[in-house]
Amino acid sequence: xxxxxxxxxxxxxxxxxxxxxxxxxxxxxxxxxxxxxxxxxxxxxxxxxxxxxxxxxxxxxxxxxxxxxxxxxxxxxxxxxxxxxxxxxxxxxxxxxxxxxxxxxxxxxxxxxxxxxxxxxxxxxxxxxxxxxxxxxxxxxxxxxxxxxxxxxxxxxxxxxxxxxxxxxxxxxxxxx
Amino acid sequence: xxxxxxxxxxxxxxxxxxxxxxxxxxxxxxxxxxxxxxxxxxxxxxxxxxxxxxxxxxxxxxxxxxxxxxxxxxxxxxxxxxxxxxxxxxxxxxxxxxxxxxxxxxxxxxxxxxxxxxxxxxxxxxxxxxxxxxxxxxxxxxxxxxxxxxxxxxxxxxxxxxxxxxxxxxxxxxxxxxxxxxxxxxxxxxxxxxxxxxxxxxxxxxxxxxxxxxxxxxxxxxxxxxxxxxxxxxxxxxxxxxxxxxxxxxxxxxxxxxxxxxxxxxxxxxxxxxxxxxxxxxxxxxxxxxxxxxxxxxxxxxxxxxxxxxxxxxxxxxxxxxxxxxxxxxxxxxxxxxxxxxxxxxxxxxxxxxxxxxxxxxxxxxxxxxxxxxxxxxxxxxxxxxxxxxxxxxxxxxxxxxxxxxxxxxxxxxxxxxxxxxxxxxxxxxxxxxxxxxxxxxxxxxxxxxxxxxxxxxxxxxxxxxxxxxx
Numbered sequence: 242x243x244x245x246x247x248x249x250x251x252x253x254x255x256x257x258x259x260x261x262x263x264x265x266x267x268x269x270x271x272x273x274x275x276x277x278x279x280x281x282x283x284x285x286x287x288x289x290x291x292x293x294x295x296x297x298x299x300x301x302x303x304x305x306x307x308x309x310x311x312x313x314x315x316x317x318x319x320x321x322x323x324x325x326x327x328x329x330x331x332x333x334x335x336x337x338x339x340x341x342x343x344x345x346x347x348x349x350x351x352x353x354x355x356x357x358x359x360x361x362x363x364x365x366x367x368x369x370x371x372x373x374x375x376x377x378x379x380x381x382x383x384x385x386x387x388x389x390x391x392x393x394x395x396x397x398x399x400x401x402x403x404x405x406x407x408x409x410x411x412x413x414x415x416x417x418x
Numbered sequence: 419x420x421x422x423x424x425x426x427x428x429x430x431x432x433x434x435x436x437x438x439x440x441x442x443x444x445x446x447x448x449x450x451x452x453x454x455x456x457x458x459x460x461x462x463x464x465x466x467x468x469x470x471x472x473x474x475x476x477x478x479x480x481x482x483x484x485x486x487x488x489x490x491x492x493x494x495x496x497x498x499x500x501x502x503x504x505x506x507x508x509x510x511x512x513x514x515x516x517x518x519x520x521x522x523x524x525x526x527x528x529x530x531x532x533x534x535x536x537x538x539x540x541x542x543x544x545x546x547x548x549x550x551x552x553x554x555x556x557x558x559x560x561x562x563x564x565x566x567x568x569x570x571x572x573x574x575x576x577x578x579x580x581x582x583x584x585x586x587x588x589x590x591x592x593x594x595x596x597x598x599x600x601x602x603x604x605x606x607x608x609x610x611x612x613x614x615x616x617x618x619x620x621x622x623x624x625x626x627x628x629x630x631x632x633x634x635x636x637x638x639x640x641x642x643x644x645x646x647x648x649x650x651x652x653x654x655x656x657x658x659x660x661x662x663x664x665x666x667x668x669x670x671x672x673x674x675x676x677x678x679x680x681x682x683x684x685x686x687x688x689x690x691x692x693x694x695x696x697x698x699x700x701x702x703x704x705x706x707x708x709x710x711x712x713x714x715x716x717x718x719x720x721x722x723x724x725x726x727x728x729x730x731x732x733x734x735x736x737x738x739x740x741x742x743x744x745x746x747x748x749x750x751x752x753x754x755x756x757x758x759x760x761x762x763x764x765x766x767x768x769x770x771x772x773x774x775x776x777x778x779x780x781x782x783x784x785x786x787x788x789x790x791x792x793x794x795x796x797x798x799x800x801x802x803x804x805x806x807x808x809x810x811x812x813x814x815x816x817x818x819x820x821x822x823x824x825x826x827x828x829x830x831x832x833x834x835x836x837x838x839x840x841x842x843x844x845x846x847x848x849x850x851x852x853x854x855x856x857x858x859x860x861x862x863x864x865x866x867x868x869x870x871x872x873x874x875x876x877x878x879x880x881x882x883x884x885x886x887x888x889x
Contacts, residue, residue: 322537332676334551334675334676335565335568335569335696336527336534336548336551336555336557336565336696337534339552348529348530348534348552350526350527350529350534350535352526352534352535353534353535359572360568360569360572361572362572362573362576362648362675363576364672366675387537388536388537389532389533389536389537389538389539390532390537391530391531391532391539398529398530398531398532398554399532400529400532400533400534400537
């Protein structure tokens with residue numbers, strides 16, 4: 242799920258940036274530092290949408306670096322148990338398949354793939370129904386349900402299922418090509 | 419907490435029955451107290467706790483009068499709350515019912531701390547790690563068995579078996595830049611100056627400070643073998659190295675498809691095990707140049723002649739002769755070890771899927787087939803050894819003796835007319851002379867070793883025994 246929230250961070254800035262563009266430098270550094278990172282509490286920080294406020298800078302003794310407390314608005318992405326997500330399959334093996342929804346990696350084990358889908362090894366390993374009408378392979382898009390999440394400081398990992406109504410492949414690159 | 423959770427369930431069952439008589443008698447005083455329930459409630463709660471603590475002996479020591487009143491109040495309160503507790507108990511049952519549903523999940527595996535089936539957080543380190551599939555994947559033994567079983571059926575339908583391949587000295591040879599000798603220096607020159615044969619098979623990996631030479635025929639080998647086998651790479655090298663090599667061998671990522679097992683994945687140090695290969699042992703063949711690492715799986719192993727291209731590799735194994743690179747030659751493309759072993763693999767594959775077999779496919783064992791195919795090599799030969807084993811050594815225990823028997827030859831210690839070959843290190847012994855007299859083949863022990871590596875009876879003339887040692 243996506244959230245639009247306000248977060249705060251202390252930014253250290255090198256004295257060479259002090260000047261007219263100080264604010265711009267601060268913002269671009271913030272974006273570079275923060276976007277794409279993951280915090281266990283909020284999930285992945287997808288994008289910074291605005292700066293709420295920049296506090297008073299505090300000069301560090303000795304180094305001359307200045308620390309600014311910056312409040313910023315950002316879009317974060319955090320998967321939840323029970324959530325339905327659309328994801329792109331990144332790897333298929335006999336254990337099941339891995340899929341990615343943006344930065345989140347999701348594993349769907351073969352216990353949670355419908356029983357009528359069988360693993361087919363070969364050049365392009367895939368799961369296929371007995372009549373061959375549905376195929377899951379690398380780069381397929383699937384709709385899945387999250388049944389477990391593990392949020393670490395730097396990574397979010399999920400277990401998903403497609404063994405339920407309205408879940409499964411939503412586009413099949415193999416069928417079109 | 420203790421009051422809501424415990425007392426309605428446990429304490430009334432004992433204390434209420436004990437005091438049933440008192441309660442009847444004291445109901446009046448209890449109803450006296452009832453007009454002020456709000457003020458009393460705290461007191462009652464305290465009392466309930468006290469009661470819980472002293473459940474056993476409360477009848478004897480207490481000031482009974484005082485007690486009775488309090489107890490009645492507690493009883494009433496509890497009777498009232500009973501209605502609530504029955505509903506909350508209902509909830510409890512539902513919850514425990516749900517958790518017992520989850521207990522049905524046997525947690526076949528854990529990935530990244532989550533059960534792969536129910537998504538529950540799991541922190542135990544049980545099961546076998548399959549870090550080559552995912553860094554945090556562990557599978558329980560039952561699940562491995564289930565996957566193997568399922569996979570084998572699937573594979574046999576496609577008429578395939580498993581093939582586990584070693585990297586170094588089997589499919590390729592690598593050397594660090596540091597160890598390249600002066601005579602090999604031409605290899606480090608610009609690519610355009612290299613002989614044509616090397617252009618396509620010699621790789622310079624600057625990031626790893628290494629040069630790698632693929633064994634001749636390896637691309638054809640992999641291509642052909644991929645039709646017959648599902649292939650794994652299994653190396654004692656580090657993971658980064660293994661992946662890099664896999665990329666060289668399989669640029670299109672069609673042969674191995676992340677089935678690359680490296681040192682860190684092994685469950686035992688200095689041993690390669692099939693326990694982390696998701697394939698039934700009865701359908702796995704192994705190609706490796708080192709027998710010792712496959713302690714438990716020697717029967718699956720096809721031993722390969724080592725491929726030494728670089729000088730450093732020769733030195734490592736104690737050969738003082740010039741390496742292939744120094745001589746600017748290479749193994750034969752059409753006749754080399756890989757070409758030979760491919761034919762053997764095809765033979766085993768054919769024999770395994772032979773329709774004349776009586777056993778069903780699933781019950782067949784490739785290890786038996788391997789043995790049978792191997793026994794064809796020296797079939798009909800009767801071998802006598804002379805001056806090969808140290809004196810006082812039981813011939814039956816010598817590796818050459820065993821090797822000859824595995825190759826289908828009969829070994830004997832006695833000379834008789836049925837003997838076909840005399841294996842000797844010295845042409846001067848009595849048995850050697852007998853062989854020459856009787857027109858039997860007199861061969862060097864290398865004849866057996868060569869047959870073992872090349873899976874074919876070698877021309878005896880090339881392995882004649884020199885007489886020079888005598889003089």
